[in-house]
Each structure stands twice: as structure tokens, then as C-alpha cells.
Amino acid sequence: MARFITRRLLLIPIALILVNFAGFTYAHYARPLRAARTPYVHAEPAGPLWPAYLGYIETLINRDFGLELDIPGSVRLGPVTLGDTLLKATTASLGLLSLAFGLSLILGFLLGTIAVRNEPPGVARWLTPFSTLGLAMPSFYIGSLAITGAVIYVLWRGSNVKVPLPLNGFGWDAHLILPVLALMARPAVQMAQMTAGLLSTELSKQYIIAARSLGYTWRAIRHRYALRNVIAPVIVAIAGMLRLMVGELVLVEWLFKWPGLGRLLAWTLVPAELSSQRGSPLFLNPPVMAALLTIIAGLFLFSDFFAAILVRIFDPRLRNLEERGEK
Numbered sequence: 001m002a003r004f005i006t007r008r009l010l011l012i013p014i015a016l017i018l019v020n021f022a023g024f025t026y027a028h029y030a031r032p033l034r035a036a037r038t039p040y041v042h043a044e045p046a047g048p049l050w051p052a053y054l055g056y057i058e059t060l061i062n063r064d065f066g067l068e069l070d071i072p073g074s075v076r077l078g079p080v081t082l083g084d085t086l087l088k089a090t091t092a093s094l095g096l097l098s099l100a101f102g103l104s105l106i107l108g109f110l111l112g113t114i115a116v117r118n119e120p121p122g123v124a125r126w127l128t129p130f131s132t133l134g135l136a137m138p139s140f141y142i143g144s145l146a147i148t149g150a151v152i153y154v155l156w157r158g159s160n161v162k163v164p165l166p167l168n169g170f171g172w173d174a175h176l177i178l179p180v181l182a183l184m185a186r187p188a189v190q191m192a193q194m195t196a197g198l199l200s201t202e203l204s205k206q207y208i209i210a211a212r213s214l215g216y217t218w219r220a221i222r223h224r225y226a227l228r229n230v231i232a233p234v235i236v237a238i239a240g241m242l243r244l245m246v247g248e249l250v251l252v253e254w255l256f257k258w259p260g261l262g263r264l265l266a267w268t269l270v271p272a273e274l275s276s277q278r279g280s281p282l283f284l285n286p287p288v289m290a291a292l293l294t295i296i297a298g299l300f301l302f303s304d305f306f307a308a309i310l311v312r313i314f315d316p317r318l319r320n321l322e323e324r325g326e327k
Helices: 002-035 049-061 082-114 127-135 139-157 174-203 206-213 218-256 261-269 286-314 316-326
Strands: none
Touching (some): 002 049, 082 174, 082 218, 082 286, 127 174, 218 286
16 A cells, blocks of 8 residues: 555656656647748747756746736736646636535536435436436536526526626636536536446345345445445545546636636647637747646546555455555
8 A cells, every 4th residue: 555655646646747848748739830821929939848848947946927828808907827827727616626526526426326226226217318418418518508598597587687606707706606506416417327336236245135134234234335445436536527627627717707727728739710818818828828737737646546545445355456466
């Protein structure tokens, strides 16, 4: 276990450095090429890569985040620093992600356990169309449906009617409702489907039948034996849910104008001719691209790291295999 943790902790910084360099390199060479094909972006020809990247690394080592960016749509007047922008975007994204992730876990686990039949072991029929519909509707589609519904409501009730929920903007209040619902719907359904399938399979095993014959109640069997034995694959599924939600942040934050990492990444990737923000300095900006990809890659890597540790804690078979391999 200690050797596994040490190896992972050594590999994560190496992977983040490679992602940072790849992001900076792509933006460094791609921005001049894009600028040559559009009148909305002005960029100097790409110079030598290493001096530019080493200068960027020097600013990071010296904690000099003084690069000023005129953020489109920023509530502040005038330019802001890269460090301040990344800090606020990370806080906004982590807040949105934490709330949606926690609610999807609770809702998905409850639906999954409710859908499992005890005798005979199986899954309720209503879960199949429910999960099929949920998995077929990505977050941006759910968000688009919410916005379309709000537009129809206004047209039906009259232009003077106020929309019940904010459709865009930032705030730790009602502004969270639609982005959270759009972000959590598909992972919650995925969690319910995974939990129900694993739990129903576990309840059909021989040791469950033996425990039932000894007089244990189904409630005790579920909580004391079945759930404990399926928690390791559920944790793996939870890590996959988190990766899915991080990947969908870009579209959800862009759709609801949530000022997080996903929206910043969209600004760095969407060409000016396809965006309402013409000539944005964020488009393929090498420091911004490198920093955003590094933060997002860190979320992926650390989620996998903690999931792998938890799986080994709850599944002694993996620990035994690792101990045998070390010996």
C-alpha cells in the first residue's frame, strides 16, 4: 500500500508537468496559425518555444502572476491578473462541481438501492427506461431544454413575466439550481444503474441465501454484507462520474455563463469568429491554456488517486495481491 501511494505521488507531478508543457506548446504554435486565418485575432509569429516556456516557468517559480488579461464579460472594470482569474474560476467551478457531485451521489445511491428487489433478487423494471432516458441526455442538452422551457414560459405568460430561475450569471443562490441540475442528472442515473446492478447480483450469491436461512433480515444482509462487498466497484464508478462531470463543465458553464474553469477553457479554444467575444486575448493564450489544462488534469489525476486508495482500503483482495507481488 505504501509503495503504491509513493509511486502514484511521484507520477502525478510528472504527468502534470507534461500536460502543462503540451498545453503551452499547442497554444504557442497554434495561435499564430489561427490569427493568419481570421481578422479578429492578432498575434505575433511564433518565436522559439523554449525561451518562452522557460520565461513562463520563471514567473511561476517567482509567484509572479502579473500577466494582465482583459476578461470578456468580467464584472470588474479593466484588466485582471492571471492568478486572480484562475483562483476565482477554480473556486466557482469547485463549488458547482462539489454540490452537483454530492447530490448526484446521494440521489443515485438512493434510487439504486430502492430499485433492487430482495426476493427474487433483481432490478425493478422502472429503472431501465429511467436510466436509458437519463444516459441519453447529456448535461448540455438538459441545460438547453431548461432554457428553452424558460423561453416558452415567458412567451406564453407575456414578456413582463419574470423567469422563475436565473438562466445565466454567477451567485451562490438560485443561480446554482439550473447548472447543478444539468450537471448532476446523467451521473446520478449512472450511479443508480451501477448500484442496482451490482447489488442485485450480490444478493443472488450463495452466502446471501445462507445468511437468509440463518434468520438474518434483508435489511441486515444488505447493510452488513452486500453493500460492503460492492463498495469497491461503486467507488470506481464514482471516480468515472467525477471525470464525466469535469469534462462536462465546459459546456455547462458556457451555457449558463458560469465564470469557472470550463468557461475559461472555452474562451481559449473557441475561435473569435465563432464567439460573441471578438478578439479576446484568451484565445489560445499559452499561459492560460497551460494553467487551465494543468488544473483540469490535476482534478482527473487526484480523483483517480483517491479512488484507487479507497478501493484498496475496502477490498482486501487487492491489498493481498500487492503484498504478494512485493514479496
